[in-house]
Amino acid sequence: MPKIQETQPKYLQIAHHIRDQILRGDLRPGDEVPSERQLAADWNVSRPTAARSLEALSHQGLVEKRQGSGTYVRGLEVNRRARELYGRAKQTGKIYTPGEYAVITSAGWLDAPEHVAEALNLAPGGRAVHRRRVTNNESGPITLSTSWFGAEVGERAPKLLEPDRIREGTLMYVENMTGRQGSYAEDRMCARTATADEAADLNLPADSTVLIVHHVVYDLQDRPLEFAEATYPPERWAFEQGYPIT
Known part of the structure; x- marks a missing residue:
């Protein structure tokens, strides 16, 4: 022992x-x-x-x-898209498959919304780095997501502030720059009506229903490393699950 x-x-x-x-x-x-x-x-x-x-x-x-x-x-x-992407980045150094690409629509410092500050254990109104992206394939937008990181991470990982793609993915880049390794993640899900901005980014009709996933990655010391909010359009599977029935 x-x-x-x-x-x-x-x-x-x-x-x-x-x-x-x-x-x-x-x-x-x-x-x-x-x-x-x-x-x-x-x-x-x-x-x-x-x-x-x-x-x-x-x-x-x-x-x-x-x-x-x-x-x-x-x-x-459980196979979630976030785990699939992270595993691919570990194996190949690239986070997307051929035909998929992300457009960074916003990046930089912001006052963290209340739910983000709570997820990252930040003081209310604390500053955080965000990266908002729309992921596309040949059929159009397939997901909208925003990653958030605390100030300590933002100061040590300057590429997070730039509106350019990070080839290996944000989480692997943050791990390399900070020395903090992702250990496990938690997901919370709900369905709701898309906001006007979400509908526009995903090319959806107004009042479309979308799946919202709040994804928190914890490091080896059980400290929150990344909070991501992902929006999935209708008729796109985000989860696959298998289990015994006996």
Whole structure:
């Protein structure tokens, strides 16, 4: 069992150790992960610290707690466009497939809207860097998205302020410039009527219904690194999911 290091919170070190076991396949879907009691004994930490490590894994969507039974590795696989793009950038250095391209419609410093400040743990009205883009293919606009980053990131990653495409994608560029690596992400979704600006950017009729996804990327220290708001037009699949029915 690895020893606790002082450079990172204890509960995160435990969570990352179990996460790595899951990603390597040492722990497979349906396998039970160590209990709070076992983790506390193995790592020589308190029960609350052990419980927090399991909460962090659950927060990342890697495990699920079954009442009266234990905590188990989840078998659910979700393929979201953001993960698909990030994986492609890691493999090829390019974020889009042939035929896809993004037009940056706005970039620079802004006072963060309330929901952005909350997602990035910024002070109310704090300054943030934004990048607004429309992604297109041969059929026209396929998504509209705005990425937001806190001031610390904006100061260390100057290309975010320029209205030019970043070949490897904003997240990989930010990782390279700041040394902060994305660890996991959370998505929240809702459907609503498109705003006038969204309808214009996506070439939609007025009063079209769109899918809104709020996407928050966290780093290895569980700090929010990027907040993105994506708008998907009707009749475009943004999610694919597979799961057992027995």
